[in-house]
Amino acid sequence: MNSTAQLLLRQTLSFHSSLSIGGASREQIYRHKSSYSSLQGLTLRYDTPIAPLLRSSSRIQLFSSRCIPKEKIADGFDSDRSFTNLPESDQVLIEKGNSFLEILKGSNSILPQVVLASTILALVYPPSFTWFTSRYYAPALGFLMFAVGVNSSESDFIEAFNRPAAIFAGYIGQFVVKPLLGYLFGTISMILLRLPTSLGAGIMLTACVSGAQLSNYATFLTDPQMAPLSIVMTSLSTASAVFVTPILSLLLIGKRLPVDVIGMVSSITQIVMVPIAAGLLLNRFLPRLSAAIRPFLPPLSVIVTALCVGAPLAINIQSVMSSFGASVLLLVVAFHLSAFVAGYFLGGVAFSNAHDVKALQRTLSYETGMQSSLLALALANKFFKDPLVGVPPAISVVIMSLMGFSLVMLWSSKRKDVPV
Template sequence: MDTCIIKLNVLNLAFGKVSKEYYAPALGGIMLSIGIRLSIDDFALAFKRPLPLSVGYIAQYVLKPVLGLLIAKIFRAPSMFYAGFILTCCVAGAQLSSYASFLSKGDVALSILLTSSTTISSVLMTPLLTGLLIGSVVPVDGVAMSKSILQVVLVPVALGLVLNTYAKAVVNLIQPIMPFFAMACTSLCIGSPLAINRNQILSSHGLMLLFPILTFHLVAFVLGYWFAKFPFLRQDESVCRTISLCTGMQSSTLAGLLATQFLGSTHAVPAACSVVLMAIMGLCLASFWGNGSRIRDIALLI
């Protein structure tokens, strides 16, 4: 048994070292996989559907950061994780939400547009929100954070867009392997903070962090859905499902990278936990909707 534990620790340390070294390139690979799915027509479509896109954007960058701040205060998040938790609530939507929207019979085109717009604007929005919400607790270098996001997010997305626009032959050639490439990059991004911070995650403070993260994602899914259902908005059911999934699922991998670079590796723990929990919760919700179930059915049953 002791031998197995030693081997597991060695593997964790090795994986953590390797994934930490290639964490930023791996995240850039994920963003490249988003970029090659975009075209100029997608952005033109955004201007034709300003209301649902605006609703999702507000839910992403207004409602969710405020929700994260309230939950951190209510649960009295430990100071060693506080800044990382808030940062996790201020990043763009996750590309996995597009797949979840497909499973839920939602609006996949809207999900892609919303994920793309929040990802591109994260260069400005994430440092701005992080500075406003945690700048008084932990110093945040907004300019350096913007440069980092520019390198690992905007440049790969722009490269993918250029390839998809002017080099269709190249895109058609690499398209079949991109899902496997994105999966490998995602595994590195998830495994890095988990492996590096496994001791903090398994500590008493780390286990207590699961409750605020679970609460945050659960409320974010509900808030995103009913916000789009407001009487003065009244979006279609498919749009409400998409906004719910995009609100509850954010790019925690980006949060982990930024936390490691600018706040310290300990602050990457909330992002590491969030990656796993939001993926499980989001895909379960998408399967619930995809099987024909509705939120109102739960309310009537209760």
């Protein structure tokens, strides 16, 4: 690029920055209009290296959406002038690139269907998932946590922390209401149904882990404005799970089966805290790299989730299909159903006067009813010798996902007719 092009580019970027930060007068707009037109001409004449800069989707967004408010554009010049004059082949490439990125980013929309398909495939043909053994659970969960970190930012947390009462209610749902329900149904399994103690311990362990990242996605699909709040709720429960989950496990299960508290703290730190921190740091200090890999995380997360749903079911298929399998299935269903309902009514009681009470109720329902069953399964496989402890978490992965996304479809359809 020659010196004239560089000068014009710097002037235009500087002008656009003044628009986005403090605004500009009509006189400033017309004064810079000639520079903008000249730069536009240079864009057409010089194929390199300025053209790739302006053709990239990030630069298009910089010029058209971030830097120049629509009302400012209307006063001065048309925002589309610099790109409507691009050669048709370049416009097609831009449209194809954006379409491909949108497909990647939107792959999460098929997650409910993928969860259902994985469940059916695991039941019909278990070998399709049995290769994904328990040693892969921790890395898979770590990848999902890393994806959450990459897609999070400081602004999400700042905005959500303006509602401390809602965050506290979500925490109560996660680590008070849900563990009590787990203890109730675990006790029922051992005393009333006479099931093995390890199965009751598995139900209790499932109730002691932190919130599931799937609850954030379910909230986004139902109430997008509540997604940051859901992320904060899940992040807080995940962070404190390092200490809370081992303590709850000791209180609820310790008298029945030995619990390695120190080992659990170490494992949760490695599986949860380190990947989330790595994602946040990457997003903060290497934004270009983070932006480059972010579109590929949704499809990879869908694949990993499918494996994490199908593999536990396929590996434990004999236990699930055994004489006590139906009883465990009913108990897990009852546990999650009670948790979803309890979270919904908790939101209604605590925030009855809020203008968005229904959205809060749905968010708290997801947070209380959906927990990181994969984490419970990883802990069960590592810290309990009896393999039956892992059966309830394995079933919970499937039931939690199916019930959660069923509520997404139900509530999303109702919101089209009834305002929040």
